[in-house]
Amino acid sequence: MKHLFIINPAAGSCDRTESYTRQIEEACGKRGLDYRIEVSAAPGECARLAREAAQTGEEIRIYACGGDGTLNEVASGAAGCPNAAVTVLSGGSGNDFVRIFNEPEAFFDLERLLDAEEVEFDMIRCNDDLAINICSVGLDARIGTDVASYKRIPGFSGFKAYAVSTVVNVIRGIGEHYVVEINGETVDGEQTFVCICNGRFYGGGFNPVPEADPCDGKLDVLLVKKVSRLQVPFVISKYKNGRHRELHKLIKHYRTDKVIVRCDRENAINLDGELRRSREAVFTVAEEKLRFFYPRGLTWAAKEAAKV
Numbered sequence: 001m002k003h004l005f006i007i008n009p010a011a012g013s014c015d016r017t018e019s020y021t022r023q024i025e026e027a028c029g030k031r032g033l034d035y036r037i038e039v040s041a042a043p044g045e046c047a048r049l050a051r052e053a054a055q056t057g058e059e060i061r062i063y064a065c066g067g068d069g070t071l072n073e074v075a076s077g078a079a080g081c082p083n084a085a086v087t088v089l090s091g092g093s094g095n096d097f098v099r100i101f102n103e104p105e106a107f108f109d110l111e112r113l114l115d116a117e118e119v120e121f122d123m124i125r126c127n128d129d130l131a132i133n134i135c136s137v138g139l140d141a142r143i144g145t146d147v148a149s150y151k152r153i154p155g156f157s158g159f160k161a162y163a164v165s166t167v168v169n170v171i172r173g174i175g176e177h178y179v180v181e182i183n184g185e186t187v188d189g190e191q192t193f194v195c196i197c198n199g200r201f202y203g204g205g206f207n208p209v210p211e212a213d214p215c216d217g218k219l220d221v222l223l224v225k226k227v228s229r230l231q232v233p234f235v236i237s238k239y240k241n242g243r244h245r246e247l248h249k250l251i252k253h254y255r256t257d258k259v260i261v262r263c264d265r266e267n268a269i270n271l272d273g274e275l276r277r278s279r280e281a282v283f284t285v286a287e288e289k290l291r292f293f294y295p296r297g298l299t300w301a302a303k304e305a306a307k308v
Contacts, residue, residue, distance in 0.1 A: 002060040003028060003035040004053045005089070006046050006074055011066030016091050020065045027110045046070055050077030054084035061293060063113070064088045068096050068133060068202070072272035076130040079123055080288035087113055087293045094273070097133045099201035100214070101300045112295035119293075119300070121214040124198050124271075125286035127278060131271040132214070132290060134202040137261045137281055138176060138193030140224075141270035142169045144203060162203045166236070175226030176267070181260040182221060187252075190226035192235075194261050196283045197221070202273070203240075209253070210242040217285055221254040257285045 005024050009015040017039055028035040040046045050062050054077065062084060064074035071088040078084040088098060090107040098104045106112050124131040136144060146165040153161070180187040180194060197212040197220040209220040222244055227235050235250060244251040261281045269276040294300070 001034070002053075002058055003033050003063070004049070004060055005035065005037045005063045005065055006049050006070070007037065007039045008046055008064070008066035008070040008073075009039060011070050012091050016065075020089070020091065023110050024065075027114060031114065033114075044073065046073035047077035050074040050084075050086070052077075054078040054081035057083055060084050061116075062086050063110075066091055067273075068094050069273045071097055072131060072133070072274055075123065075132045075290050075292075079130055079286070079290050082291070085118055085291035085293045087116070089113060094202070094204050096201040096204065097199050097272075098294075099205075099207075100199055101294060101298045103295070103298050106295040106298060109295070113293070115296045116293040117296050117298075118291055119215065121290045121292045122198055122217060123286040123288055123290055124196060124219065125284050125288075126196075126269065126271055126276070126281055129271055129274075129276060130286055130288065131198070131274075133197075133199035133272045134208075134270075135196040135272070135283060136193055136270045137178070137263070137267055138191060138224075139169060139174055140193035140195055141268040141275075142172070144270040144273055145268055145275035160204075162206075166232075170229060170232055174229065174232065177264050179262040180223060181262075182254050182258075183256050187223060192224040192226050194259070195222040195224070196259060206240045207242045208239055208244065218255045218257060219259065219283065219285060221256060221259050221283075223252045223254070225250050225252075259283045 007017050007020050009017045024037055038049050053060055062074055062078055064071040075086050078086050088107055098107045124135055126135055143165045175190040175192050178191045195208055197209045198214045200212045201207050212220045238247050263279045266277050266279050269281050
């Protein structure tokens with residue numbers, strides 16, 4: 001089996017290429033593994049490197065060395081190739097996707113990742129792109145994709161960067177008109193945002209749908225109606241902690257395999273923290289599946305008690 005490490009020097013608050021390289025060379029060298037290290041030089045290159053490696057047909061494990069954006073690129077590149085498995089060697093500003101596991105800090109430890117188990121996860125297709133974790137349209141998308149502008153400010157990584165982005169984007173404006181088609185229903189009206197979950201955590205610790213299960217063939221979708229600026233802190237505090245059912249008049253929860261969001265003008269779309277723009281976004285459970293490997297002994301099962 002081959003091992004490919006794709007390092008994203010733009011991930012996190014600083015370039016960790018040297019520390020990643022030392023860790024990889026030490027761990028893989030003493031095990032005598034067949035490994036290779038690549039460093040991306042531009043957006044989209046992580047996906048290209050992963051795709052080229054996966055398309056050789058050789059059995060390979062690909063390590064996304066960075067955060068959620070790096071994992072998004074690598075997973076998108078390798079998705080659908082049965083010979084390729086993907087994981088993340090954490091080092092970004094959020095590292096949110098792996099919070100689905102009971103011990104997310106294990107993804108910082110390469111020795112533990114080399115002794116791995118595998119699971120097959122669903123992915124989200126949005127128009128021509130793929131995502132593995134959480135997507136959104138509207139205020140939440142603007143907040144999430146602007147976080148990169150703040151994360152390298154000293155002291156503003158993780159949730160602090162998300163909080164700053166929230167304040168800035170709330171000032172810019174909250175609700176917009178969307179036409180949302182879901183489960184045979186058409187919702188035509190002002191919304192604050194639409195959130196589409198395959199995973200459970202994003203934004204440095206937001207957990208909007210604790211029962212989301214990336215293996216169940218369904219997307220958990222939240223429609224958040226337009227609220228006032230005064231309501232935003234209250235709504236976000238509930239939403240952040242997965243308590244959307246306490247705001248059933250403002251937040252509606254759906255489970256589906258497809259949702260279409262139509263906007264009056266070109267809008268920000270968040271795909272695992274990556275920005276796209278469009279007037280229409282079609283989200284589906286992707287045909288492509290992802291082999292994901294993780295440190296042996298970890299668990300990730302959905303919180304059954306939270307399910308309806």
